[in-house]
Amino acid sequence: EAQVTQNPRYLITVTGKKLTVTCxxxxxxxxxxxxxxxxxxxxxxxxxxxxxEVTDKGDVPEGYKVSRKEKRNFPLILESPSPNQTSLxxxxxxxxxxxxxxxxxxxxxxxxxx
Amino acid sequence: xxxxxxxxxxxxxxxxxxxxxxxxxxISGTDYIHWYRxxxxxxPEYVIHGLTSNVNNRxxxxxxxxxxxxxxxxxxRATLRDAAVYYCIHRGVVSNQxxxxxxxxxxxxxxxx
Numbered sequence: 001e002a003q004v005t006q007n008p009r010y011l012i013t014v015t016g017k018k019l020t021v022t023c024x025x026x027x028x029x030x031x032x033x034x035x036x037x038x039x040x041x042x043x044x045x046x047x048x049x050x051x052x053e054v055t056d057k058g059d060v061p062e063g064y065k066v067s068r069k070e071k072r073n074f075p076l077i078l079e080s081p082s083p084n085q086t087s088l089x090x091x092x093x094x095x096x097x098x099x100x101x102x103x104x105x106x107x108x109x110x111x112x113x114x
Numbered sequence: 115x116x117x118x119x120x121x122x123x124x125x126x127x128x129x130x131x132x133x134x135x136x137x138x139x140x141i142s143g144t145d146y147i148h149w150y151r152x153x154x155x156x157x158p159e160y161v162i163h164g165l166t167s168n169v170n171n172r173x174x175x176x177x178x179x180x181x182x183x184x185x186x187x188x189x190x191r192a193t194l195r196d197a198a199v200y201y202c203i204h205r206g207v208v209s210n211q212x213x214x215x216x217x218x219x220x221x222x223x224x225x226x227x
Contacts, residue, residue: 004157031213033213033214035215042217042218042219042220043158043215043217045214045215048213048214050213058214059214090157090158092157092158092215094213096213097213098213099144099145099146099205100146100163100165100205101213102148102160102163103150103158103160103213103215104160105157105158105159106157107156107157108155108156108157
């Protein structure tokens with residue numbers, strides 16, 4: 001089944017403790033992206049990757065890092081999480097990052113930073 | 115940023131058609147119109163997209179106005195599973211920096227049995 005998977009689905013952590021949220025897709029997509037969703041603010045893009053080893057900042061990249069060493073994986077790294085990073089996170093992928101490609105979203109990771 | 119306007123909420127009865135409107139008056143000639151929906155506790159899900167002509171797929175139909183400043187997503191027979199927030203997005207060369215989808219507030223569709 002074609003899908004985007006994220007792990008963990010739920011995470012409660014404390015301020016400053018490094019964490020990684022994994023994202024994997026099995027559709028051989030070149031484009032991958034991370035969004036966060038907050039009440040009243042909607043979904044906002046954090047980082048994106050047009051292809052392996054190519055990443056760039058989205059609208060809200062502060063406090064996050066990403067890497068794209070293989071096509072299928074696009075982990076989101078929070079080196080020193082803070083409470084304002086408590087949010088619902090979605091990974092997405094599409095064949096290319098063009099304006100006509102549909103994006104496939106993962107099930108989401110709900111992160112709470114205490 | 116690419117801006118769309120949708121009603122905050124709509125109601126429908128089960129097995130009746132639903133027409134979800136969207137205004138996108140700032141759309142440019144190369145922007146595609148996309149619709150996504152987000153069911154409760156799930157990630158957004160692609161529904162349909164088009165450029166100029168009306169489009170149909172297994173999920174819905176998309177009717178695009180001749181001037182392209184508005185569009186309507188049509189669910190032919192609403193089911194309870196169609197209750198979700200529906201997002202209308204237009205994406206183009208200029209508004210598509212980073213391939214991102216710019217989500218507005220969307221329309222929350224409720225379906226009554």
